[in-house]
Amino acid sequence: MNFEVGTQLDKIVILVYFAVVMGFGAYFGKYSKTTTDYFFGGRRFAWWLITISIVATGVGSHSFVKYSTKAYQYGLSSTMTYLNDWFFMPLFMFGWLPIIYYTKVRSIPEYFERRFNSTARYLATMMILLYMIGYIAIQFLTLATALYRIYAIPLMLTVVLIAIATTIYMHFGGQTSVIFTDLFQGFILIFAGLLLFFLGIQFLGNQVGINGLSAFWMNLSPLQKLPLAHFNHPPDFNFVGIFWQDGVAGSVGFLFLNQGLIMRFMAAKSVNEGRKAAAINVLLVLPISAIVVSNAGWIGRAITNVAPEMLPLEMAANDVFVAVTNIVSSPGVFGFIIAALCAALMSTADTLVNASSAVIVNDIYRPLSKNVKSEKQELKFARWTSIGVKVIAVLLVPFFNSFDSIYEAHGWFHSTFTPPLVVGVFLGIFWKRFTSQAVIATFLGGAFLMILGQFYPELISPFSHGIELRPGRGYSYIGALYNIIVCAGVGVIVSLFTKSDSSKKLIGLTVYDVHKLKSIFKGSDANEEEGETPVVSWKLDPKSADVLKFSINDMKLMKANPGDLVYIQDSRWWLGGLKSAHSKYGKPHNEDGVVYISSSHLEHGQFVEGLTLRAEKEM
Amino acid sequence: MNFSQTWLPFIYLYGVGGIAFIIGMLIIIRSNALRLTFKRHLKWVWVLIYGFLFYAAIHAVLIYVAIGSQ
Numbered sequence A: 001m002n003f004e005v006g007t008q009l010d011k012i013v014i015l016v017y018f019a020v021v022m023g024f025g026a027y028f029g030k031y032s033k034t035t036t037d038y039f040f041g042g043r044r045f046a047w048w049l050i051t052i053s054i055v056a057t058g059v060g061s062h063s064f065v066k067y068s069t070k071a072y073q074y075g076l077s078s079t080m081t082y083l084n085d086w087f088f089m090p091l092f093m094f095g096w097l098p099i100i101y102y103t104k105v106r107s108i109p110e111y112f113e114r115r116f117n118s119t120a121r122y123l124a125t126m127m128i129l130l131y132m133i134g135y136i137a138i139q140f141l142t143l144a145t146a147l148y149r150i151y152a153i154p155l156m157l158t159v160v161l162i163a164i165a166t167t168i169y170m171h172f173g174g175q176t177s178v179i180f181t182d183l184f185q186g187f188i189l190i191f192a193g194l195l196l197f198f199l200g201i202q203f204l205g206n207q208v209g210i211n212g213l214s215a216f217w218m219n220l221s222p223l224q225k226l227p228l229a230h231f232n233h234p235p236d237f238n239f240v241g242i243f244w245q246d247g248v249a250g251s252v253g254f255l256f257l258n259q260g261l262i263m264r265f266m267a268a269k270s271v272n273e274g275r276k277a278a279a280i281n282v283l284l285v286l287p288i289s290a291i292v293v294s295n296a297g298w299i300g301r302a303i304t305n306v307a308p309e310m311l312p313l314e315m316a317a318n319d320v321f322v323a324v325t326n327i328v329s330s331p332g333v334f335g336f337i338i339a340a341l342c343a344a345l346m347s348t349a350d351t352l353v354n355a356s357s358a359v360i361v362n363d364i365y366r367p368l369s370k371n372v373k374s375e376k377q378e379l380k381f382a383r384w385t386s387i388g389v390k391v392i393a394v395l396l397v398p399f400f401n402s403f404d405s406i407y408e409a410h411g412w413f414h415s416t417f418t419p420p421l422v423v424g425v426f427l428g429i430f431w432k433r434f435t436s437q438a439v440i441a442t443f444l445g446g447a448f449l450m451i452l453g454q455f456y457p458e459l460i461s462p463f464s465h466g467i468e469l470r471p472g473r474g475y476s477y478i479g480a481l482y483n484i485i486v487c488a489g490v491g492v493i494v495s496l497f498t499k500s501d502s503s504k505k506l507i508g509l510t511v512y513d514v515h516k517l518k519s520i521f522k523g524s525d526a527n528e529e530e531g532e533t534p535v536v537s538w539k540l541d542p543k544s545a546d547v548l549k550f551s552i553n554d555m556k557l558m559k560a561n562p563g564d565l566v567y568i569q570d571s572r573w574w575l576g577g578l579k580s581a582h583s584k585y586g587k588p589h590n591e592d593g594v595v596y597i598s599s600s601h602l603e604h605g606q607f608v609e610g611l612t613l614r615a616e617k618e619m
Numbered sequence B: 001m002n003f004s005q006t007w008l009p010f011i012y013l014y015g016v017g018g019i020a021f022i023i024g025m026l027i028i029i030r031s032n033a034l035r036l037t038f039k040r041h042l043k044w045v046w047v048l049i050y051g052f053l054f055y056a057a058i059h060a061v062l063i064y065v066a067i068g069s070q
Helices: A008-029 A035-040 A047-058 A063-084 A085-103 A106-116 A117-152 A155-208 A212-218 A239-257 A259-266 A271-306 A317-328 A333-368 A376-403 A406-430 A436-455 A479-496 A511-522 A551-557 A599-607 B005-028 B039-068
Strands: A535-539 A565-570 A581-585 A594-599 A613-617
Touching: A008 A117, A008 A155, A008 A333, A008 A551, A047 A155, A047 A259, A047 A271, A063 A117, A063 A271, A063 A317, A085 A239, A085 A259, A085 A271, A085 B005, A085 B039, A106 A117, A106 A333, A106 A406, A117 A155, A117 A259, A117 A333, A117 A406, A117 A436, A155 A212, A155 A271, A155 A317, A155 A376, A212 A271, A212 A376, A212 A535, A212 A565, A239 A259, A239 A406, A239 A479, A239 B005, A259 A333, A271 A317, A271 A594, A271 B039, A317 A333, A376 A565, A376 B005, A406 A436, A406 A479, A436 A479, A511 A551, A511 B005, A551 A613, A565 A599, A581 A599, A594 A599, A594 B005, B005 B039
Parallel strands: A535 A594
Antiparallel strands: A535 A613, A565 A581, A565 A613
């Protein structure tokens, strides 16, 4: 594509945006005192904060480019992958989420060790790291592809500059910075995406001389209005292949295996808040995100139907997003929308970098280091690890640049790395009989059969649902179905011929023990009575042990007993739990409306003198 | 537009996806991970069913409208 994009004003807007986000992220560094804070944000945030930051994680810069491309080519069916995530929600909300939250696993590979053995953990670590670092490389590549046209800087130099910018705020802040910058960036990218849709519709209205929305709708063909693609045609965009690759492997991979997403949910103040975040995300935010990432393509298609000369004739489909944004928006607004693309990149990359760093510290550094390291040493190592992860991602960029399109590179990832892990984690959670030997066979044997399928596509033919085999290129998305079946087949067969693990070892690690998890987490019977959440003022008791002391009447209001778990937060709801702490109820006193807190609560919660706290019994 | 472009993907999505959804619901209820005797768990049952129907309705309406615009 050779057309000029962006003005001086746009360039300034983008640079200002980068500066604001870096400052914003660095500010929240003060909330990361330990590796738990750095990686998990201290398990304290409200559902709405988690929801918006999940949006920013899920919508990567590749999303804008990739979905606009498909929207331009095929219309509304580009939204398919955003609207097929509900099927696995029951298992996620009531199976996986309580398991990871209450067993306090710090990473997916750690779950594999607890459920199976250390070999399973190391294999999972390798696969997850490869997946995440590759994903970061794709993000860098996508944004650099857009920015280097605007600034006329060589592609690889743009990649390096983006990596440095994201490093600055992440290096100091960790998960709290990630969550708060993602909150900010989530709003920015949703607003910018909807703004682009509004501008596009207005532009179309002006061209046709009627109401913009009618002009938009009238200029899509009936086929382009269908929300689902043709069942099995063409090979590069068909419903059934994408259902198995994205709706099944992708959805399970995203919900159950995305370390970044899991860390978000572990930053929630409770499992119920995590469930709310997941439900609102899928029911409300994903449909909006589908419009946000696709609309440039729809508008581009409608513009082409109205006035074919408006968009460059030789425009590559991948360039639709930038080209449409360029013609429908004015100087400055274009810069703002491209800044949203930056927001998408930074918010997805920072989550993945933090997640990769967590996996390296938790699954490689800790198990392999002979001496016990202090929190300070581990935190330092975590911060340097995040830089190392980015360096490797930058080095991988040329490899992904060799794919035909970003859509293909991304699809290759899902179908290659997720099926063995998806099968491993899924059977691990929901089938007690699934053995340690079986999971290793799934990783190794399954991977071997998957590679065989790549070289001999006729093996995939029985699962092809009539999708045409592309000579020399094999099957695309439907390969995911073959991969899932061979991995599951290996796992089930090996399980049936090996001795199952003892029930004792599996306690708390499968869905069948979820009802016991609260008691395991608490160390005694969970108090399930629902009480009130009083607002109290706080007083420091420096000699106090690590418990919170409320009055007898306040304890009655909360239906709490000494030893139960409690959560206190600054009563200003809009802080979303940023200033908060978890603890146990101590011996009650007689001063109603007052809670005595220890120095460690004050340090962790950073409560403000004179301001009240809201208390909530957890269990 | 033919059946492979309109209703077949819909039937496949909510047929195969529906099986996964129902199996998931049965697993979490039978394992007591979701307890129907808990008031706040019961609310979630309705949210889960609502979510399934919500997406099925969105897709069905859009297909219906697209067919009607021919």
